[in-house]
Amino acid sequence: MRKLSLPSWIPTLIVGLIVFFGVLYARDNGHISAYRYQIFQIAVIASISALGLNLIYGFNGQFSLGHIGFYAIGAYSSALITKDYQMAWSGSRAGALAWMMAGQFGIIAGLALIRMLRLDRLRRKITQSTSSYLKEHETRMVCLLPVLFIVAAVIGLGVVATLGAHALLDPGLNALVEGLSDNVARNVIFVLAILNGGTMAALVAYLVGLPLLRLGSDYFGIATLGFAIMVFTGLQNSDMVIDTMRGARGMVAIPTWTTWGWVMATFALLVFLMRNLLRSSHGRAMISVREDEIAAQSMGVDVNQLKTMAFTVGGLFAGVGGALYAHLYGFLHPSTFNIIRGFDPLIIIVLGGLGSMTGTILAGVGVVVLIEELRVILPQGFEDWRFVIYPIILLLVMLLRSEGLMGTREWGWFRTPVPPERDIPLSTRQPATPATAASSEDV
């Protein structure tokens, strides 16, 4: 029954390579302007970020309006690292990088400590041992004391871990930067910056998601919107903490290192990871959480853990996307990350189809290119009409295909492989019992 003996990754890889080399070739031979070349990069970056949101909302079913916040975190934190490399705003060229890595280590150490302490057990013990002579609210007061102590201990340990990690990392990283040839060091720093942009966003997503994901879907949407607003406000006043971020004036002098090659390499890696995550049992479980939480729980799925995992990985994608964006124009302004722009990834995933990676990639590239092409096509003075035409096109697509371009369907390598005939367990078929035969008609 197999129509194609070709493994599905081959056509997918071929399409990817054609697009990759096609754009390179077109730019090198002057078929596309430098401007269009940038647009293509933005389009793929938008897809990366939107893929993250699709994991959260499309596959896992958690409606989030805060995605742009993680995009911003990735953009600014990576920019701090690379800008430091160029102009040592922190005092040493790898100082920001060392602090950022150490800070993340400190947070992770604190989280691990909380895990190890088993707070829920501790509280239960206290409740049990005091319940005979204390009222419930009194027990809660009693619990407050150890909790305060623990919070202090965790923060303390986090700070110590951060300082310790920094003391170790800072000289090493600075030596690395100085020791390597400029070209190599530059690439190392850029990779580390993108990575840190991603992990920083992921870590924040984890911390934000842990409490918020328990709220239930609608409240979660609103709460994440609140998060995005907080990030936006924070960025507008960022110069009060870190001068070089320059708050509402916009951060300048970020090295413009992002190229089509970097974008596509990152994109390929992330798409590979997400596709395999989705096809793993964790991915299946994420989808089952979207379908029915109670049923998923009955199957032994830890619903909260999977929601947190999807939200964290989704945040990572946004962060990496933001990092690439930051180094495309070399300029970051808070207005790029306001909540209106926060709807962009949402539009992309709904348009492409919630729960389809293929759809998100197509829609991500499509929407960005469409808006920019409209700017070119429309006569001078009418550019703003593209925000009339674009919504009309959106409306039409949604009217004609309410489940988005792809629905939950996938193409090529993204599709769940249908197991070949020999892998499908076949029962030794017995002659149908009368009951089975009779009822098979009226089912």
Add this chain to the structure above:
Amino acid sequence: MPLLQVEDLHVAYGAIRAIQGISFHIEAGEIVTLIGANGAGKSTTLRTVSGLLRPMQGDVLYQGRSITRTSPERIVKMGISQVPEGRLIFSSLTVLENLEMGAYTRKDKNEIRDTMKQVFTSFPRLEERRTQLGGTLSGGEQQMLAMGRGLMSRPRLLLLDEPSMGLAPILVDEIFEIIKTINAQGTSILLVEQNAAMALSVADRAYVLETGRTVLEGDAKELLHNPEVREAYLG
């Protein structure tokens, strides 16, 4: 030692006290049924056994160990599997994928495949439709899928919540035949049913619940002929 022992269970949804004093037990190999009117607390009892709800008072002992503080994941691993009321099929997953979800807590691919073979032997209809989306199955097929999915964790105790709900009589017969077969192969079953006549005819023992309490218990066949039970539940 009974396989499952529930002692004086009290469960509340916030301020609503759904069950207040339910006790019963299941010996290994038995089919035990809980019957009772709507709202008697049958589903609540099952959800508490499978760890989705926590009791305010009372205890659930599985193989002699209390599981009222055990996570649902652990409980599935320990061998209790629930087929929830209303089936709750994953509608955008295929039949095959739904069954794989049932084996979520298991790791060994080959063993999972063996279990799937057994499930397909019990439910040949599922095998024919293995690549069909769960949401597009008929009600009867969905019930079979829900039961098959529940069996995929290879439970020692299967909790069935109203498997006959909304099914045509002929299909009800088929489902109950399968329940007997599953039991004969060694899985103990806790069966919750509105269809008391059917449940009592397959069960070994039965408990009657009323407004969150156990009011009557006994041999299923005897209860089938008990005048009170006949009056209240068998019409």
